[in-house]
Structures are given as C-alpha cells and as structure tokens.
Amino acid sequence: MTKIVNxxxxxxxxxxxxxxxxxVHTVYDISSQVIDTLNITENSCVMFSGSWRFNxxxxxxxxxxFKKSRLNYHKNTVFVDHNNxxxxxxxxxxxxxxxxxxxxxxxxxxxxxxxxVLKDVKNLSQYTARVYCTVPTNRIxxxxxxxxxxxxxxxxxxxxxxxxxxxx
Amino acid sequence: xxxxxxxxxxxxxLFDTNEPLIIKQDNELxxxxxxxxxxxxxxVGNTDHLISLELxxxxxxxxxxxxxxxxxxxxxxxxxxxxxxKNHLTSQGWLYLAVNKFLAEPDCYDQTLPVDYELAVxxxxxxxxxxxxxxxxxxHPDNGTYFNWVHPLTxxxxxxxx
Numbered sequence: 001m002t003k004i005v006n007x008x009x010x011x012x013x014x015x016x017x018x019x020x021x022x023x024v025h026t027v028y029d030i031s032s033q034v035i036d037t038l039n040i041t042e043n044s045c046v047m048f049s050g051s052w053r054f055n056x057x058x059x060x061x062x063x064x065x066f067k068k069s070r071l072n073y074h075k076n077t078v079f080v081d082h083n084n085x086x087x088x089x090x091x092x093x094x095x096x097x098x099x100x101x102x103x104x105x106x107x108x109x110x111x112x113x114x115x116x117v118l119k120d121v122k123n124l125s126q127y128t129a130r131v132y133c134t135v136p137t138n139r140i141x142x143x144x145x146x147x148x149x150x151x152x153x154x155x156x157x158x159x160x161x162x163x164x165x166x167x168x
Numbered sequence: 169x170x171x172x173x174x175x176x177x178x179x180x181x182l183f184d185t186n187e188p189l190i191i192k193q194d195n196e197l198x199x200x201x202x203x204x205x206x207x208x209x210x211x212v213g214n215t216d217h218l219i220s221l222e223l224x225x226x227x228x229x230x231x232x233x234x235x236x237x238x239x240x241x242x243x244x245x246x247x248x249x250x251x252x253x254k255n256h257l258t259s260q261g262w263l264y265l266a267v268n269k270f271l272a273e274p275d276c277y278d279q280t281l282p283v284d285y286e287l288a289v290x291x292x293x294x295x296x297x298x299x300x301x302x303x304x305x306x307x308h309p310d311n312g313t314y315f316n317w318v319h320p321l322t323x324x325x326x327x328x329x330x
Contacts, residue, residue: 003185006192009313013184022182110311111270113285137274138239139312143285144272145242145292152274 019069023050026066028104033157034134038101045097045128048107051077059095061088063107082107092127099130104160108133113141114163118153122168131165172217172237176318193319194218196305197233197264200325206230210256212248214238217318228255231262237320241273242289246296249326253299257328263299266320289322299326 012022027050040046044058051060051074064079080087092100102108102121109117117133117140124131137149137159149156154163180189190198194217201209201221208229209221214237221233232252236245245267253263269289278295281288286308294301307314307321314321 001187002190003187004192004195005180005183005189005315007313008179008182008315009311011184012182018182021178106312112309112311138270141270141285142274143281143283143288144269144274145277145281145285145288146279146283147274148276149274 014068016068016070019066020071023063023066023069023071026050026063026105026107027053028106028136028139030104030134031158031160034103034160034162037155037157037162038103038132039099040101041098043095043098044101045092045095045099046101046103048082048105049101049103050105054103059097061091092124095127097128099132100124100128102131102133104134104136106139109135109140111139111141114152118163118168121163121165125165125168133163135161135163137161172214172235172318176217176315179315179318191315191319193266193315193321193323197319200264201231204231204262206262208258209233210252212252228258229261230258231264232256233264234266235320236265236267237271237317238268239271239273240267241275242277242292243296246293249293250296250298253297253326253328259328259330261328263297263326263328264323265293265297265326266323268316268320269322270316286322293324297324297326299328301325302327 040056040058042057045061046058047061051062052071060074060077062077062079063082067079121131121133153167154161183189208226209223210225210229210232212232212234214235215233249263249265281291286306290304301324303325305323310316310321
C-alpha cells in the first residue's frame, strides 16, 4: 500500500545522521559577498543560521531539536526551542547583543512574505540596535508579477537580499 | 540546481517509514488522469520524477503535463503553454501546469494584477493562456516542507477549447 504524503515536516527520523541532514537543509549556501557586508562583534548574536559554518567569536543560538546531530557546532552555541518565544525573549534580554544576525536561515524566513519577515525583524530590534536578515531572493515571498527586484526593501547583493531594521 | 529526482529521494529518505511513499501533488495528478479517461500524455519541463505516469506520447495527446521548477519568466511560460495547447493537445485535451512561484523572474508584467501574489498568478495565467481554466490548486501559505521543489504547488488544469 502506497502512502500519500503531504509534508515532510511530520514523521521525520530523529537519529543523529537524519538530524544532521535536516539541520543542514535549514540553511542556504551563503556567499563571501554577503559575509563581507557584516560587522560581527564578540557580543553579536547569530541565530538559527548554522553555527558550524562560521568562525566568528560571537554568540550563536540554534534550535535544540538538532542538538544531537553530528554537526560541529561552534563552542559558543546555545540551544533553545525555536518555538519558545518566552525563552528566546529571556535569552536575548540577558545577552543584550550588539547585533542580531539571521543569515540565510530557512527556519527564520520559511518562504514567508517579505512583509511578515520584516515584521519579525522589527520585533527583534527591541533587543538590539542592529538586526540583519539575509536571504536568497528565490526563498522569500513577494509579488513577482508586479515588483521589480530593485524595488524590494533592503540591499541587493548578487541574488541575495539583506534586510535590516532600518527597512521596517 | 539538483534535479527533482534527487531532491525527492533526499526528502523521502527523511521519513521514518518503510512504506512506499507518493507525494500529494503527484497522487492528485495521477488520480485526475485515471478518472478522466486520459490515454496519452506529453511531459514538458521538470518532470523527470514522474516515471509512474507511463502513458504513450502522441503528437497530439490527451494531456500535457508541464512542470516548471527552474528560473522562468511568466510571459515565456504563457508562450510555451499556448504553443503546446495549439499543437500538442487533442480537442478538449488538458494542459496541467505547475510552477514554482519562487523561481519567477520578478518584473512589472502587468500592473493591473492583484496585490496578492497567489491571486495575481491566477489572474495572469487565466487572462493569457488560450484555454479554459477548470481548476486552480495552491498551497498557500507554503513553509517549504510541501515538496514544492519537486512538484510545484501552484497548479492549474486548463482545458482546450474546441
């Protein structure tokens, strides 16, 4: 009997290898052109962006769902339930980061409309003066029939969009 | 960009089951074909994972399955769709069109379209494709877990006019 599946968000394997595969796919490849635009300090907070792929000596927040994966997370990584807004609020107030960075994070953008993403960027600006969200332009929602790419909010670098709290 | 077969395999490998799996969009298309007395099909675009269709292709077929899961322009899709309808469909044949809306090249195609993207895509194709739209299926909002990168979620059934 063939089973019909609607989404791969349910019934996923949770062994370390599968969690590794799943976590790798929650981030998009990021180019040096995007990284070069960022000014990461020791007290910056890089959230849900795959801490294993960065060398900055800063703070990282990742989802605790993936904690048992085989990825080599940066030593400054804190794991939280990414749906627990109370815990995130507590953590960010405690850290008081110089900046919050969401770098090519499928978990944060999740194909939502750009207006909704900007709303969340604005919400995060209560914890810091600078919020940066970078995303490939083909992974975020907007009306592609009536909008030219250069008319989008934020800064365009190659095929990547850099949104900040100044764009909200 | 990886082909849709390898994307599908990777995504289905994540499931904790030994049962054979079929994604919902593929199943809905197969059910439509079975229930519509369709005997021939032409596959166009990113259809490499649809091996289970297994219908003969004639110069004019009962259905054209046209999947677009790579960078595209809306006006080019319309041109191809109208060519397929005119030249490769039987009378009252079906054009099944599925597009990955995130891969469209952004532009001002038509400023009279609705602000809502889902609705704008519907209106644009309905206005420009030379056939009768019988059914429109979408999966709004999409959070990236519905196999859009295998079989696009924005789907249309057009029927050729006599």
